Amino acid sequence: MKLLSVSNLKLYYKTTKGVVKAVDDVSFDLNKGETLAIVGESGCGKSSLSRAIIRLLPRNVHTYEGKIMLNGTDLMSMDEETFRKEVRWRKISMVFQGALNSLNPVLKVGYQIAEPLIIHMKMDEKEAIERAKELLVKLGLSEEFAERYPFELSGGMKQRAVIAMALITNPDLIILDEPTSALDVITQANIMNMLKELKRSREQTFIFITHDISVTSELADKVATMYAGQIVEIAPADTFYEEPLHPYTQKLMKSVPTLRREKTLESIPGAPPNLINPPSGCRFHPRCDKAMDICRKEDPPTFERGHSVKCWLYR
Amino acid sequence: MSVSEYTLKGIFKELMRYKSALVGLAILVFLVALSLYALIFTPYAQAGEIWNDQNRWLAYPRNAAPEWYNFFSSKKLPPSILIGEGLPNHKSEEAEREGHRVITYLDSFTYNYDDFPSELVLLINTTYSGSPPTVKVYWVKPSGEELNLSVYRPRNISESIYISNNLILERDLEEYAIDKLGFTPNYTITIPVALFMEYKGEPTVMKGNYTVRIEVTLYNRSDTFSYRLLMHGKVYGIAGTDIYRRPLEIGLIWGAPIALSFGIVASVTITFANLILAAISGYYGGKIDSLIQRLTEIYMIIPFVPFIVTISILYGLDIWRLLLIVIILSILGTPVKTYRVWVMQLKTSPYVEAAIAYGASNLRIIALYILPRILPPVVPSLVLSIPSYVFLEAALAILGLSDPKVVSWGRIIEESFAGGAVYKGYYHWVLIPSAMLILTAISFALIGLALDRIVNPRLREM
């Protein structure tokens, strides 16, 4: 059975300028122990997707519908209180973008890492903090940091602490939203190694969201490309890097420099689409050099050509 | 939260979209128009003098309510009525008796109000040689009754005879009225009452046509005589009058420029002083920064209101020096600390660093790069603090510390308290200048709060 099965997920926001279709009919599956990387430009809806899965909805939500099945349980049908008690952090946890501000400045680091244990597992505080300390050590931080405040930690340390916080309840799924974007390259590498180790030793399932393709290549089993609120391609990692099918993915790959091969870098013309008024038909057609007539008129369905791709080229 | 990305122009364009701000602006435009009117069309430079000069106001009634009061009241109060030469319904006939000229004047008017006038004044202009003229006044009520209002001999070239202050006449008329009533009523019969009353147990006005007959005997061919009879009403003008007969509408007009200029000049000057000092402090850092910070803390310990009041009374300040003191006592304070943080954040921004790199002088950087960026988020509080300065001036006036040469709304309120308006029920005297203050405060508050919502993007509708 699949660990996570998302079908027709939609998340729209109300704004003064109109309705933003941030997540527009997204579907994908994930097996236990798999890492799904979601890549895309800024503003394509990846963060909104992560929020949609963990139900962190803003005040101005317009539409929130679809189906999210976790281990056979339908998450969408749960009421808020049940969701809070049973799903939040016990089944799904999250490492936020800009994790540097994810920690409460007036609470000690150790307490914040232990907090989910106290709340959800009803653990005694002392014991929970002990567990937190163990976890910190496993992630490469000295256990004295548990007694410190967030402002006393460097960026990389905070990130590890936040990851510890996400791990401590052994959730089935961890979503990481651009966890390394704000860090220097070396720390980035360290964190990626740590994640790889976790994946291996715990069979941890990850959803990894990033705009930087090169970062995902080490961790991902599957890669999904997101564009204008939709997933346009989901491929196994190797296929994604070697033979991407969707024109957008192809362009993305062409824009990333490689270390060993000679490569002419290309950029993608045009600007990211407006999520309030996306282009008609296939949303990528204005920037696609392979666009056909039908692309302007009709939104393509998802075709299976070995892996899923949403493009009229593969009819 | 640091500096905003808005420009001043952008902010004001956005402001037009807020209805509340438009209302505030409309009120402000009205007040500015009032102030301009005061400055251009009235003898504003002598405003204080004129206001303090009791003799200027004799033509007006005392303690009159505003005329629109009649709109709301079932009991219609009379306005001031003037009859006599040059006015309608005036007739004169000249005759000769015993060698002297005798002129008989007749004035009639209709009186349909529910209350009595407050005073009767006979305004006479006469020239004579030898004997002053003899003036006999007769009063004819609608019922036909004729009352003798006594004889007068004006001595000056222009004389105001307060018929209603004639105590002997009052006693006579009172006796007459009691006689007609058959009993002593429970209300006081003053001269205006006697002249206009119906003979009833409650004070009732006899409505209808009244005639005044004045017989003037002139003792010399060359003597001249002209007169007017003024019946002071109980309503006057847009804002009524105070105990010194001053029409409050004049006071309101004269107070407008004071309120606006005091508030705006204080707020703008203080805000700019704060910004500049914060910019200097945050930009240069080091010893200057420490010095300014220490001075700021001293300022924060100074109890502002006691200082202002103390200085105000010990040094007898006029309003502009008071403004200066208020500014001096406010150039440093809590806002400076906040602005300084913004300046320090801006100092490390790329384009300031670039400016330093290409050799721009510090002054240039502060004036052209830093100040324009920290100004927009400050505009709301600038506007919002204007009412507090307006009320500060009013407060000092109410405490009796105002500049006697200046007519301000606060001063009018103070005079109303001193004149017992609260106890005697002359509410308009207190409420109308208060309403002007409230109007001013609300106009700036509406504008300022709309600005506040614009400049804080997180707090706008999401």
Next chain:
Amino acid sequence: MRIPPLAKVLIKRAFVLFLMVIIVTYLTILIANAGGYVDEIIISDIKFNVAQRVSANPLYKGLSIEERNKLIERLVEDEIRLRGLDKPFPIRSLIYLWNGLTLDLGRSMYLTSDTGSRSVKLIILERLPQTILLFTTATVIIFLIGLFGGLYLSRNFGSFLDKLTIYLSPTSAIPGWFYGILLILIFYSYLHVLPPGGMVDYPPPEEPVAYFLSVLKHMILPVAAWVISSFFIEIYYNRSFFLTYSTEDYVEAAKAKGVPPSQIERRYILRPALPPIVTSFAFAVVLSWSGAIITETVFNWPGLGRTLAMAIGFFDVPVIVGITVVFAYLIAATTFILEIIYGIIDPRIRAGVEGI
């Protein structure tokens, strides 16, 4: 003994604040002397009193005019020397400074305490509690309304009540004492239900409960005036304030973690917001005392503000200086206590990080 960094910071601050009180006190003394004008008043006052005493004294009846004048002159000189007025002002100002700082505030010129004493310190001590009672009550009520109202609105952002609060906030542009005038007009002049001023009925009730109730009755209008004035803007500012704090990333993270909403409000929104909340509350209290002069005059409330107004009316310089110094001390003391509290609440300060 190692002094913890927090204590070091605090001791330094105490010195600095005390220095500032000295400066403010000296400034007050300089200003209150009004360029020698006050001295002239005092001296002419002395001359008048001495002349009165001499002419009223039967002992001196027999003296000639010349002799009497010489006597008056001599007595006046004695009195001047007694009061120390013969010394030049700069020196006297330092004496006053020392006195002011040690709260030896001297004797007033006209005002007396209820017990008839001229001691400025006593006068102040007698009246200060009334000011504190009235204004602290008002400030606490406003603070609580603002805090809970703001918190509630930040949770229900965009609701009808929210919009209503925004639209009505211009009513706070009008100061409390002004509302006080209007309230007196309504509730006393027109309706005759509440007293127009003072602190207790006259004659004051003997029985403590009745006395207490009478004071309460007299507090209603002044407190209501300030509550009305600050009501909407206080809620509005708190709401904006809490909105900023509740949109912080760590609040979202806490929500994701499944922290129950009540705990989020307490630990993730209120706790980090505590330092500015406490600061503004403390300063609001202290500033309400020193701004009391007008309200107390309007309501004839027997507190320090009205005393100051009376002292100013009488040019009673010792009282004016005394009250101003006391207020300066109160503000400095509040600032200092706040810094102590900050040190306890904010871990960054405890660690000795300066310049926060």
